[in-house]
Amino acid sequence: MVNGLKEQPVKTIKPTKPFIPDLVYFEPDSLNYPKGAAIMQWVRDQDIPYRMTTSHNRITNLPGDTDAQKYKNAKRTLVVGVRKTLKFDQSKPSAEYAIPISTGCMAHCHYCYLQTTLGAKPYIRVYVNTDDVISAAKQYIDERAPEITRFEAACTSDPVGLEHITGSLAELITFMASEELGRLRFVTKFHHVDSLLPLQHNGHTRIRFSINADYVIRQFEPATSNFSERIEAAGKIAHAGYPLGFIIAPIIWYDGWQDGYADLLKRLGETLPKDATEDLTFELIQHRFTKTAKTLIEQRYPKSKLEMDIAKRKSKWGRWGQYKYVYPDEQQHALREFITEHIFKNFPKATIDYFT
Numbered sequence: 001m002v003n004g005l006k007e008q009p010v011k012t013i014k015p016t017k018p019f020i021p022d023l024v025y026f027e028p029d030s031l032n033y034p035k036g037a038a039i040m041q042w043v044r045d046q047d048i049p050y051r052m053t054t055s056h057n058r059i060t061n062l063p064g065d066t067d068a069q070k071y072k073n074a075k076r077t078l079v080v081g082v083r084k085t086l087k088f089d090q091s092k093p094s095a096e097y098a099i100p101i102s103t104g105c106m107a108h109c110h111y112c113y114l115q116t117t118l119g120a121k122p123y124i125r126v127y128v129n130t131d132d133v134i135s136a137a138k139q140y141i142d143e144r145a146p147e148i149t150r151f152e153a154a155c156t157s158d159p160v161g162l163e164h165i166t167g168s169l170a171e172l173i174t175f176m177a178s179e180e181l182g183r184l185r186f187v188t189k190f191h192h193v194d195s196l197l198p199l200q201h202n203g204h205t206r207i208r209f210s211i212n213a214d215y216v217i218r219q220f221e222p223a224t225s226n227f228s229e230r231i232e233a234a235g236k237i238a239h240a241g242y243p244l245g246f247i248i249a250p251i252i253w254y255d256g257w258q259d260g261y262a263d264l265l266k267r268l269g270e271t272l273p274k275d276a277t278e279d280l281t282f283e284l285i286q287h288r289f290t291k292t293a294k295t296l297i298e299q300r301y302p303k304s305k306l307e308m309d310i311a312k313r314k315s316k317w318g319r320w321g322q323y324k325y326v327y328p329d330e331q332q333h334a335l336r337e338f339i340t341e342h343i344f345k346n347f348p349k350a351t352i353d354y355f356t
């Protein structure tokens with residue numbers, strides 16, 4: 001009791017643990033690579049059940065009675081395979097190419113575009129032949145010389161969430177450190193970055209954290225690290241000398257969005273160590289969805305409060321051969337102006353790379 005008042009219990013937020021899959025599949029050939037053998041050892045040490053599969057693209061017998069259960073189980077299933085396609089996809093506007101080290105993610109962000117792009121394969125795939133991927137990246141760099149070539153490692157996954165299993169980001173960072181014309185970048189919603197801190201990176205890797213208004217994180221981003229964990233990790237990354245950035249995505253128009261985004265940037269300004277605010281970039285991406293995504297999200301997260309009313313949106317032809325629905329110009333303009341103003345209010349030296 002303090003001054004006769006009953007003390008309120010302090011609410012503690014549980015730390016987000018690194019991902020441990022429920023089930024692992026191995027392609028037999030993956031075990032011929034040191035990374036595949038090391039993952040097998042880890043799986044045995046953790047006592048995780050595993051099976052063999054002929055192809056990392058054909059996992060069909062996942063447990064679950066309904067589609068929703070199967071989807072949930074798929075997101076807790078890891079498939080270890082050899083990456084055969086070494087032709088990299090483009091990754092505009094954040095980089096020239098997507099560099100493939102993993103596909104799929106264990107988190108449950110309601111709005112995630114992987115729901116549609118991964119179609120019937122929402123399980124998590126990691127690739128053991130990182131040397132082949134690095135050789136392909138080297139060729140892309142050489143082809144574009146003397147231009148700088150940027151590679152995005154988080155187009156189809158959140159690789160930080162898998163780094164304790166694969167170590168693949170560490171290999172890419174170390175490779176890129178000695179490439180005068182190569183740059184790596186990736187974005188994450190996880191805070192498990194400690195293994196990356198001692199690496200030699202030569203400033204050639206930019207690590208960005210995905211952040212959002214508290215309402216968006218709480219409502220739509222289950223199974224990711226919380227805001228404080230992400231900001232603490234961002235401070236560590238900056239102290240390790242990496243170029244740092246933030247992606248505010250998806251920017252969502254909800255009742256009270258001004259307060260939410262103003263508070264986000266204020267808290268970020270107050271929490272981030274001052275030396276982390278030099279050379280800071282922001283990327284701003286408004287919420288968008290396709291009709292296919294809307295159907296899937298409604299099936300998989302039936303209680304989601306994510307607003308996807310086509311009548312309230314503007315349609316835009318997307319590169320996946322479908323219309324995507326973004327906010328009408330007036331709302332886009334308001335979001336962009338407001339967030340830009342609050343970024344510069346809190347971080348006068350920051351750069352905004354794009355708003356899309």
Ligand code: SF4
Nearest residue numbers: 105107109112157189
């Ligand atoms: S963390 Fe990123 S990749 Fe994973 S579900 Fe969320 S948005 Fe998708």
